[in-house]
Amino acid sequence: MAQPAKLALEDGTVYAGSSIGAEGEVDGEVCFNTSMTGYQEILTDPSYRGQIVTMTYPQIGNYGVNEADFESSRPHLAGFVVREHSRIQSNFRSEASLSEFLKKWGVVAIESIDTRALVRRIRSQGAMRGVLSTTDLDDASLVAKAKASPGLVGRDLVQEVMPSESATWDSTVSNWTHLNAECGMGNAESPHVVALDYGMKWNIPRHLVDQGCRVTVMPGTSTAADVIAQNPDGVFLSNGPGDPEPLEYAIGTIRELLGKQPIFGICLGHQLLSLACGAKTFKMKFGHRGANQPVQNLKDGTVEITSQNHGFAVDEDSLPEVLEVTHRSLNDGSIEGVRHRDLAAFSVQYHPEASAGPHDSHYLFQQFLDSMGKGLELSV
Numbered sequence: 001m002a003q004p005a006k007l008a009l010e011d012g013t014v015y016a017g018s019s020i021g022a023e024g025e026v027d028g029e030v031c032f033n034t035s036m037t038g039y040q041e042i043l044t045d046p047s048y049r050g051q052i053v054t055m056t057y058p059q060i061g062n063y064g065v066n067e068a069d070f071e072s073s074r075p076h077l078a079g080f081v082v083r084e085h086s087r088i089q090s091n092f093r094s095e096a097s098l099s100e101f102l103k104k105w106g107v108v109a110i111e112s113i114d115t116r117a118l119v120r121r122i123r124s125q126g127a128m129r130g131v132l133s134t135t136d137l138d139d140a141s142l143v144a145k146a147k148a149s150p151g152l153v154g155r156d157l158v159q160e161v162m163p164s165e166s167a168t169w170d171s172t173v174s175n176w177t178h179l180n181a182e183c184g185m186g187n188a189e190s191p192h193v194v195a196l197d198y199g200m201k202w203n204i205p206r207h208l209v210d211q212g213c214r215v216t217v218m219p220g221t222s223t224a225a226d227v228i229a230q231n232p233d234g235v236f237l238s239n240g241p242g243d244p245e246p247l248e249y250a251i252g253t254i255r256e257l258l259g260k261q262p263i264f265g266i267c268l269g270h271q272l273l274s275l276a277c278g279a280k281t282f283k284m285k286f287g288h289r290g291a292n293q294p295v296q297n298l299k300d301g302t303v304e305i306t307s308q309n310h311g312f313a314v315d316e317d318s319l320p321e322v323l324e325v326t327h328r329s330l331n332d333g334s335i336e337g338v339r340h341r342d343l344a345a346f347s348v349q350y351h352p353e354a355s356a357g358p359h360d361s362h363y364l365f366q367q368f369l370d371s372m373g374k375g376l377e378l379s380v
């Protein structure tokens with residue numbers, strides 16, 4: 001018989017369902033993702049640290065899970081919510097069921113709740129703190145715990161997920177989605193990218209290597225002197241969890257690096273680059289999480305369908321003169337990309353590495369490579 005589980009929100013709503021993961025209790029911000037596929041990449045994306053992720057697609061797990069599609073070494077999210085866990089996995093690449101994966105990695109997860117009602121509540125009231133439990137099934141107690149959950153604002157979650165050591169990156173985009181089957185790991189002649197890792201999705205360095213770069217991954221707490229000692233041709237700023245504003249060490253490092261090497265940032269990296277240039281960030285009502293988010297490239301008017309996962313954004317009113325908006329969300333008009341007007345530094349709020357999601361924005365990796373070849377006085 002299915003083991004009961006409950007999800008409680010800080011507004012007092014409680015959803016009763018069944019456990020499909022580990023036994024236990026977790027708290028976090030309850031958010032939702034509208035992707036139809038890509039649950040495994042979502043589960044292993046370190047940016048979800050501190051969040052209980054609800055999938056809006058009604059059946060999840062039908063193609064199983066496999067190690068090759070991990071976006072980091074393990075799941076980092078707080079909990080997982082689905083309408084229905086598929087009882088059948090059918091895919092030649094599958095190595096385990098979603099439920100086996102969740103149990104193995106200790107992820108508390110629930111199915112058989114009305115995810116449409118939950119998502120409508122989050123959409124109208126905004127992201128809420130919640131508790132997901134298989135051990136405490138008392139509604140009043142769960143709601144009290146949800147209210148006591150710390151939330152994301154003002155916390156540094158990067159240091160919980162970033163690597164402790166620097167390392168040379170050593171894998172390409174998987175054969176499954178290979179763009180450049182000829183590429184190796186680069187050599188002494190290849191452009192050298194230092195990737196500052198704040199909880200980086202692995203498909204990013206895979207793409208940099210596919211572009212012919214040599215990649216050194218460094219912890220997000222590295223100083224500008226640490227980075228410069230590696231003699232990079234370009235610096236990449238990764239995605240990562242939580243609120244960007246408390247990450248003063250990262251903002252300070254980026255401020256020092258600006259104008260020394262070309263810089264490219266994705267998601268948290270975009271927010272940190274903007275903060276380093278003098279902008280502010282804010283917490284969105286419920287964020288953008290999904291694999292079909294439309295973004296307009298303001299340079300040529302083209303539209304990219306993008307993969308996204310963010311709950312904070314750069315505040316347009318705070319944008320300093322030196323930053324130009326390059327991309328905009330077609331859903332709500334928010335900033336999706338910026339570039340420095342005088343220096344080779346640019347960033348996007350969305351995920352050009354996809355994984356999961358559409359490949360429309362891969363050109364940004366080429367743009368980064370081009371910026372490294374052009375010299376600093378030329379902006380991209």
Ligand SMILES: NC(=O)CC[C@H](N)C(=O)O
Pocket residue numbers: 047238239240241242243244266267268269309310311312313
């Ligand atoms: N994917 C990311 O890098 C997310 C950035 C940040 N944690 C946000 O939620 O906005």
